[in-house]
Amino acid sequence: MRITxxxxxxxxxxxxxxxxxxxxxxxxxxxxxxxGHGSTSASCAIIRRYYSEPGMIALANEGAHVWADWxxxxxxxxxxxxxxxxxxxxxxxxxxxxxxxxxxxEMAKLNIKVSILxxxxxxxxxxxxxxxxxxxxxxxxxxxxxxxxGRDIEGVVYEEDAGYVVSPGLATQNLRDAGERDxxxxxxxxxxxxxxxxxxxxxxxxxxxxxxxxSDVVVNAAGPHSSIVNRLxxxxxxxxxxxxxxxxxxxxxxxFDESSPLLIVGDMDSGVYWRPEGGGRDIIVGSTEPECDDLxxxxxxxxxxxxxxxxxxxxxxxxxMQRFPQVKxxxxxxxxxxxxxxxxxxxxxxxxxxxxxxxxxxxxSGSSFKTSPVLxxxxxxxxxxxxxxxxxxHSPVQMKLAYTGYSVDTSFLSRNRGAIHTSxxxxx
Ligand SMILES: Cc1cc2nc3c(=O)[nH]c(=O)nc-3n(C[C@H](O)[C@H](O)[C@H](O)COP(=O)(O)OP(=O)(O)OC[C@H]3O[C@@H](n4cnc5c(N)ncnc54)[C@H](O)[C@@H]3O)c2cc1C
Numbered sequence: 001m002r003i004t005x006x007x008x009x010x011x012x013x014x015x016x017x018x019x020x021x022x023x024x025x026x027x028x029x030x031x032x033x034x035x036g037h038g039s040t041s042a043s044c045a046i047i048r049r050y051y052s053e054p055g056m057i058a059l060a061n062e063g064a065h066v067w068a069d070w071x072x073x074x075x076x077x078x079x080x081x082x083x084x085x086x087x088x089x090x091x092x093x094x095x096x097x098x099x100x101x102x103x104x105x106e107m108a109k110l111n112i113k114v115s116i117l118x119x120x121x122x123x124x125x126x127x128x129x130x131x132x133x134x135x136x137x138x139x140x141x142x143x144x145x146x147x148x149x150g151r152d153i154e155g156v157v158y159e160e161d162a163g164y165v166v167s168p169g170l171a172t173q174n175l176r177d178a179g180e181r182d183x184x185x186x187x188x189x190x191x192x193x194x195x196x197x198x199x200x201x202x203x204x205x206x207x208x209x210x211x212x213x214x215s216d217v218v219v220n221a222a223g224p225h226s227s228i229v230n231r232l233x234x235x236x237x238x239x240x241x242x243x244x245x246x247x248x249x250x251x252x253x254x255x256f257d258e259s260s261p262l263l264i265v266g267d268m269d270s271g272v273y274w275r276p277e278g279g280g281r282d283i284i285v286g287s288t289e290p291e292c293d294d295l296x297x298x299x300x301x302x303x304x305x306x307x308x309x310x311x312x313x314x315x316x317x318x319x320x321m322q323r324f325p326q327v328k329x330x331x332x333x334x335x336x337x338x339x340x341x342x343x344x345x346x347x348x349x350x351x352x353x354x355x356x357x358x359x360x361x362x363x364x365s366g367s368s369f370k371t372s373p374v375l376x377x378x379x380x381x382x383x384x385x386x387x388x389x390x391x392x393x394h395s396p397v398q399m400k401l402a403y404t405g406y407s408v409d410t411s412f413l414s415r416n417r418g419a420i421h422t423s424x425x426x427x428x
Contacts, residue, residue: 014376036172042337086163
């Protein structure tokens with residue numbers, strides 16, 4: 001079976017390796033000149049398992065095992081390989097309520113090293129963190145931004161071995177190397193501009209350089225261009241994917257000490273997440289989409305402001321400094337990039353579509369780097385099942401996870417799921 005994957009980001013390259021391992025004849029096309037140079041290159045690549053949906057906790061947990069065993073997962077390749085530091089992660093929810101306890105319970109069921117720490121413990125173990133609550137987050141020019149809310153946070157969720165991948169671009173190149181070794185073909189610098197289904201049930205993809213590719217199966221792994229590629233194929237989904245502009249800023253780490261790495265923090269109480277960068281010398285900080293901030297939806301992913309802006313930089317760095325007062329703002333540094341968001345629930349769509357032979361792995365919503373090798377395997381199984389005639393809409397693929405051994409009903413990734421109950425933010 002010939003399969004053509006549109007998009008050579010971490011998702012497309014993961015699908016390529018997984019489908020090749022199932023014996024398919026795989027081609028990956030990307031309009032850029034190298035793999036992983038789309039939104040993947042900007043990823044913070046944090047690998048954590050705190051998610052609202054138990055199925056996603058299981059996939060993220062499996063992902064963590066894959067990243068930890070990267071060399072064996074890939075098999076022999078010659079390039080340098082990623083590293084996966086695991087300093088641990090604190091989640092600071094606005095309240096430690098039943099929802100939080102349920103998530104922690106689901107994580108514990110999968111033997112993830114997770115616990116809830118009370119404020120006294122946070123003060124004792126992570127004394128550099130200010131434990132005052134900043135909820136609800138405010139814009140920094142709001143008159144009450146610096147005012148005390150008069151209370152502490154209620155506690156934190158501590159995921160002991162959460163980590164991050166250095167670097168996401170290299171991870172994608174590693175996937176390419178492993179894929180090529182096994183026979184995956186890469187066609188770079190080629191932009192798909194038409195996807196036609198022919199009478200004999202095969203596809204013809206046309207590229208802007210006039211090339212034509214025949215295929216039995218097509219996969220949309222085009223990241224923030226996912227809705228454009230769906231339009232090329234004439235496919236509409238019950239869920240919407242849309243590019244969302246994000247900025248990630250870089251500051252000096254005031255506590256840099258190689259022997260004592262800084263934690264990763266997801267601070268929903270203040271509206272930011274951050275992690276160490278540059279071997280720990282720096283900190284990078286992104287947004288958890290607090291309600292007071294307008295979301296920067298983009299109409300054309302090829303035409304947006306890819307620099308950083310004063311207002312975004314100010315609000316993000318100042319929220320970081322609320323929690324971590326020793327940080328100094330310094331000069332504005334950082335990047336901007338696009339998420340491909342599933343607008344209704346911020347969960348990826350990994351599924352067949354109503355056009356037979358056309359599949360999607362899209363809407364990764366700013367948090368699917370960690371799961372990409374697993375989502376690749378999920379989609380490969382879905383393709384295999386559908387092409388053998390299984391009606392996955394009514395009989396969804398039950399995915400047995402190779403490292404952790406758990407089985408996951410993949411219907412929560414379906415295009416027909418309806419919006420599931422999630423945080424509606426990058427936290428998932
Ligand atoms: C700022 C930022 C921070 C993030 N942080 C994290 C994190 O901490 N943890 C985490 O798990 N996830 C994180 N993510 C999310 C994660 O990085 C993405 O979910 C993932 O990288 C998406 O990969 P992709 O392959 O789907 O998309 P991309 O990497 O964007 O790849 C899509 C590819 O498709 C190509 N393409 C598009 N249209 C066409 C066409 N017509 N023809 C040919 N090629 C085409 C593009 O050139 C591109 O290379 C973050 C994302 C961003 C942007």
